Amino acid sequence: MKGIKYIAAIFFFLFTEMVIGQRLDAGDYEYDTEILVGVNKNTNGGLIGGFSFKYGMRIDETNFQFFGLDLANVKNPKEMRYNTVLGNSYIFGKSNYLYSIRPYYGRELLLFKKAPQQGVQVSVLGAVGPSIGLIAPYFIEYSVNRVETVREQFDPEVHQSRLNILGPGRIFEGIGSSDIAIGANAKAAVNFEFGVFKSNVTGLELGYQLEGFTREIPLMPTVENRQLFQSVYFTFFYGFRK
Numbered sequence: 330m331k332g333i334k335y336i337a338a339i340f341f342f343l344f345t346e347m348v349i350g351q352r353l354d355a356g357d358y359e360y361d362t363e364i365l366v367g368v369n370k371n372t373n374g375g376l377i378g379g380f381s382f383k384y385g386m387r388i389d390e391t392n393f394q395f396f397g398l399d400l401a402n403v404k405n406p407k408e409m410r411y412n413t414v415l416g417n418s419y420i421f422g423k424s425n426y427l428y429s430i431r432p433y434y435g436r437e438l439l440l441f442k443k444a445p446q447q448g449v450q451v452s453v454l455g456a457v458g459p460s461i462g463l464i465a466p467y468f469i470e471y472s473v474n475r476v477e478t479v480r481e482q483f484d485p486e487v488h489q490s491r492l493n494i495l496g497p498g499r500i501f502e503g504i505g506s507s508d509i510a511i512g513a514n515a516k517a518a519v520n521f522e523f524g525v526f527k528s529n530v531t532g533l534e535l536g537y538q539l540e541g542f543t544r545e546i547p548l549m550p551t552v553e554n555r556q557l558f559q560s561v562y563f564t565f566f567y568g569f570r571k
Contacts, residue, residue, distance in 0.1 A: 361387045
């Protein structure tokens with residue numbers, strides 16, 4: 330809920346800036362292609378929810394088409410981090426990661442054109458595409474006794490006490506044993522671009538993401554898991570156009 334309120338506050342701030350900016354002459358600010366990269370934050374992710382790449386092409390004065398690719402780490406909303414006596418941070422009850430690979434195709438409609446070096450450009454967009462989910466085991470380091478420790482996938486039948494957990498496993502440990510889930514994704518968003526120069530792009534995308542898989546994803550075996558995920562997100566992006 331806090332994330333949604335924060336995104337709404339950003340939206341209203343940028344909308345105000347857009348209204349002020351549109352008092353200026355729009356000028357000659359046309360382009361045919363653009364390439365963008367971005368960092369994502371969403372209500373299903375952590376501090377950094379994922380990364381995105383987008384290639385857009387002009388159709389006419391106000392319509393664009395684009396191809397994109399999102400890479401995201403999807404979490405169960407009940408995940409909670411704990412600290413061990415060694416100062417390590419881990420998630421108790423988590424048995425799998427879900428890394429989502431989302432290629433997509435979309436259309437974008439330009440609503441307000443910015444002046445070459447002032448104001449905010451505003452557009453709306455929608456996109457759909459397939460999803461490939463990598464279900465990778467979540468490893469922890471577990472104390473078997475006073476002298477022996479093991480690193481293994483979390484199992485609620487074995488790892489019942491948090492006192493014996495020393496921390497998480499190594500980064501990407503077990504990713505070679507990942508399972509694959511197939512699904513689809515769709516999103517709708519408002520795009521605010523406030524770059525100063527004609528050839529560079531800097532902005533923010535605020536939107537809603539829906540993703541579903543053909544089966545339930547077992548992220549945490551002791552709580553309710555799901556096969557349909559929805560989130561509100563924002564993506565800070567940067568790129569260039571010509």
